[in-house]
Amino acid sequence: MTLTINPALDISTSTPRVIRDHKLRCGASRIDPGGGGVNVARTIRNLGGDALAIYAAGGLTGATYRQLLEAEGVPSLAVPIAGTTRESFTVDETESSEQFRFVLQGPEFSEAEWRACLATLEEAIVPGGYVVASGSLPPGVPTDFYAQVARLAHKHDARSIVDTSGEALAAALAEGVYLVKPSLRELSELVGRALTSEQDEVDAAAELVARGSAQLVGLTLGEAGAVLASGSGVIRLPVPKVQVQSVVGAGDAFLGAFVWRLSQGLDPELAFRSAVAAGSATAAKPATEMCAIAEVEALEKLLPEATRY
Template sequence: MPDPRPTPMQPILTLTVNPALDLSTATEHVISGHKMRCGASRLDPGGGGVNVSRVVQRLGGRTLAIYTAGGPTGEAYRRLIEAERVPTLAVPIHGNTREDFTVDETTTGKQFRFVLQGPELTEAEWRLCLALVADSLPAGGYIVASGSLPPGVPDDFYARVARLARRHGARCIVDASGPALAEALAEGVFLVKPSRRELGLHFGTTLEGEESEVEAAAALVADGAAEHVALTLGGEGAVLASESGILRLAVPRVQVRSTVGAGDSFLAAFVLRLAQGRTLAESLRAAVAAGSATVTTPATELCRRDEVERLEAELNIRAADGIPAE
């Protein structure tokens, strides 16, 4: 007889060594050489892993976010994330936490995103990040290492996180690009979430068409570099490759306002549903729902739980009826 008690959720730890204080605003025209009067501005605590934790919490999950913080921007960052009541461990650094800014051009609907370089971390600082990860890793749970590496941090940093995860019986998920991604894949991880461009750069090619996308994602699984590859394709949906085969899902029709944070929201919902004991297909539908819900929000705002659950239910109904998402 099946156990009627719900399966306890496995814990989720996130790591962000290059967080960003996200500033967003809007102006009528972006014109070189002119002062551009902007509207109201918005501040959010951004960065891959932190955004994952923020969305996991919004969707009812348990999470702990480890991140670096320094200087006046780091203090502002702390206050913002504490206001959201996300459980955190902050690693103090000497440099200033970086800022990113996004400008929406209201007359055209175009969005301009400026991603600044992070502060240089000392060896003592990035090693402290690893030590906190080792102390906090949930046995049987998940560690999501996400975002760019700031100056001073070695390319194999995420590979080191993967080794720690393996040693502690946790599953490592990496969302990165370039050398950091390559080093992590050489070590072997549970899941990676590249975009089409990032995966193409990894293989030194341009992925054009469904066949090349699937082949590239499946190659990482076949080589043992990752047990699962969640390839995000923007408005074309996502592909999930694993030993059990290939899943492909289109996005639901939504009005796109801003793509900032969509990939982080996708990853957050995916790992949360896995941690709740859901299947890969169910987790993928939740991920696409969360990414789609985020693009409907303005500027750097992330998804809302009610909208994610509405889209997720819609995708689940389509799947039950054998109708592909459009």
């Protein structure tokens, strides 16, 4: 199951050039139900699995969000809030192939609302399953929210997986999680030093495992590939070459495929290969469209053997 306390209605469009002070005429637009945990659940659904997506929603935007998610056939539970579900806006500049992303702040939560999200999650946890908590925290939600999620997962013998940043990520890792997916910047902040070489990246990912912060660390590096650290060591994979259309949701697809394969009983290193392929497959899709299983399987075949450290 996944938890998204700060989902976003993702609006995507394009314009020839982004120019200040000009009225910019845009092309066709697309709307997707976005946000970390929901995108993870959407990925798992596309790959042939099922993951319950728990998310907070409110206002007219929240109603639209719920309709879109239900139309995709993703099993879900919406926790009602008084505020209005946020929007995110992505503009592709067609002349340069650059992408501009505007991520709005989420609505203010009351204590009763964020506690309702935790209560809904606890009621749905399946012992032996996976709990994926992903995305930013909106105003009013305490920094240790994801640490509390990890604590609930441990209490019910489930594996906790966290994908966030800053103080919320540090607090969750202090609690200890099964899997974490940091970016290079996030990993650098966690270990308190600059990571300027491949060996630095490997050492930092292994350090989180040695600390007991996470059993698995999936470091995503964009075009530079990805690193997996575990108690068995550290491996690295490049990303397959694709024509990138939108990086929105690529990291969520990585995580979704990883969890999906783990839930099937695959070894973490094999699951990692599917994750790398899924991230690349999603980057080749427009807007916040998630990858399909045939695309993931095709790219996975192109991956070489992993480099071991």
